[in-house]
Amino acid sequence: MSEINIAVIGAGVIGKRHMQEVANSDQCRLVAIADPSPEAEHHAGTLGVGLYKDYRKLLDTERIDAVIVCTPNSTHVEVGMACIDRGIPVLIEKPIGDDLATVRALAEAARSARVPVLVGHHRRHNPMVRAARKVISEGRIGKLVVANIMCLAYKPDDYFVVPWRRRTGGGPILINMIHEIDLIRHLCGEIVSVQAVSSSRTRAHEVEDSAACTLELENGMVANISLSDTAATPWNWDTAAGEDRQLFDYRPVPTHFFAGTNGSLSLPDSTLWSYDGEKGRHRPIQDERIPMEEENVYANQLRHFIDVVNGVVEPLIDAHDAVQTLATTLAVVEAARTGQKIQISADIRFRAGDAIA
Ligand SMILES: NC(=O)c1ccc[n+]([C@@H]2O[C@H](COP(=O)([O-])OP(=O)(O)OC[C@H]3O[C@@H](n4cnc5c(N)ncnc54)[C@H](O)[C@@H]3O)[C@@H](O)[C@H]2O)c1
Structure with missing residues (x-):
């Protein structure tokens, strides 16, 4: 062509x-x-x-x-x-x-x-996300129960010279947490309710600098996301996944944890944990690295x-799928503002899995 x-x-x-x-x-x-x-x-x-x-x-x-x-x-x-x-x-x-x-x-x-x-x-174009989706959808970690995700980074002061990033419509929930919400939807399924707390006490911008939310999925899974743009840690996807090493330091530490009844998966280190035989915390749990080639996601x-x-x-x-990710992300903003648990509208016309062959 x-x-x-x-x-x-x-x-x-x-x-x-x-x-x-x-x-x-x-x-x-x-x-x-x-x-x-x-x-x-x-x-x-x-x-x-x-x-x-x-x-x-x-x-x-x-x-x-x-x-x-x-x-x-x-x-x-x-x-x-x-x-x-x-x-x-x-x-x-x-x-x-x-x-x-x-x-x-x-x-x-x-x-x-x-x-x-x-x-x-x-x-979604990252091979480690593709592999994680395959592991989860094939049932290798069993029934999904809990996810725990850290999105904790320190953005330098000059990042905030650009006004839209510190005003309503910007902020780390809409700029960063949205990636985590989309990842959860893509890997684990649709989110049906949201509870959240946010704080702007450290940076004192119009938007939050830190937040935590708990999400309930249609399949019964519970997911937690911790978010901050003023936390000096390597525990965020941009630092740990190495997708853009021109822009960010690269420290491949696990930051995303997906737990199921038969095993668990951490990302971006792509480590699968499971028991060989009988399950139980008294038994040795085995770890295995999912092999894959690095690719340029952009x-x-x-x-x-x-x-x-x-x-x-x-x-x-597509746009309909992204609307659902946005609706869930805006529900986090709303839940944090009101202190209420927000149900994600039942008129979801798009289901997360539909876009994937
Ligand atoms: N997927 C990713 O990895 C990723 C990473 C960073 C940013 N983003 C997203 O990309 C968007 C831009 O982020 P950024 O950090 O590059 O912002 P930025 O402020 O660095 O760049 C935005 C640019 O748009 C220009 N602009 C503003 N209004 C315009 C208009 N009406 N017509 C044409 N140009 C206009 C500005 O002059 C500026 O150069 C945001 O929505 C952000 O959430 C995505």
């Missing part, structure tokens, strides 16, 4: 990462960038591609086959809708948006216009997106 023409809207931290993957791919080429910032002008100059300050002008001027949206959370729906209106397949960074009504409208618009939308929950995601654009596969996480 011939190379596809890609435009990137939003040339900040993750936009540059996507552009790097596009540059390394022989299946696509970057044709233009849209971003109003002076830094983007400089970046476009170094790459030798066109720069538009207004993304609509880019969409109406350039011949593009696909768009990657990497703007702040609150703008994803507006920019995504502009692509859908023009029939252009789009990869929208996570979260799909920050408001349920508008993201549902986007998902419906994409469905009725038959424009594919892939959402940037990049961990390159995997881009290759998958190109297959989506070419009509070869359905998106691994």
Whole structure:
């Protein structure tokens, strides 16, 4: 197939990462960038591609086959809708948006216009997540009972110079915890209720700096997530999984624990624990490493997106699926605000497993 023409809207931290993957791919080429910032002008100059300050002008001027949206959370729906209106397949960074009504409208618009939308929950493209999903779905750890997940990192002060990251619509629940919620849905099943506590006492931003939540799954599993962007630890996926070693230190410590009645699995070290024969805490429990090759998850995601654009596969996480991840994440915000247990709406049209062949 011939190379596809890609435009990137939003040339900040993750936009540059996507552009790097596009540059390394022989299946696509970057044709233009849209971003109003002076830094983007400089970046476009170094790459030798066109720069538009207004993304609509880019969409109406350039011949593009696909768009990657990497703007702040609150703008994803507006920019995504502009692509859908023009029939252009789009990869929208996570979260799909920050408001349920508008993201549902986007998902419906994409469905009725038959424009594919892939959402940037990049961990689903990680081979260790694929392997974990296989282990769990094959019943190798038995009936799922509990998950315990740490998302504890220290973000440096200059990270917060960018205003949207410390205001409502940003914050670590919507920026980071959403990855954990999507991972739980992807590996373990649908979440039906949420309880949560959050605190903004350390950073004193409009949004939380720390939170803890307890999730109840449809299958009876209970999952806990601990979150902070002001905790000096290696216990977070970005540090432990090594997906982006240009940006983050790499310390491969276990941070995610999935426990079942016959065994347990920790990630990202991909260690499977089980008994040989009779089960019981008095008996020796064996550990086994799941073997796998390392892969570049962002390159995997881009290759998958190109297959989506070419009509070869359905998106691994489409707009409807991402709406459900967002709905659950916003329920954490709401549960922490009100102190109430929040039931996730029963009108879930999408089930987590449906997207996977
Ligand atoms: N999947 C991942 O690994 C990952 C990692 C980081 C960020 N993200 C997501 O990507 C998005 C961007 O995050 P970031 O950290 O790169 O942000 P950032 O602030 O570094 O970059 C955002 C860029 O968008 C530009 N922008 C703002 N409004 C625009 C508009 N209307 N049109 C065009 N450009 C516009 C800004 O000038 C800026 O350059 C967020 O939604 C975030 O949650 C995903």
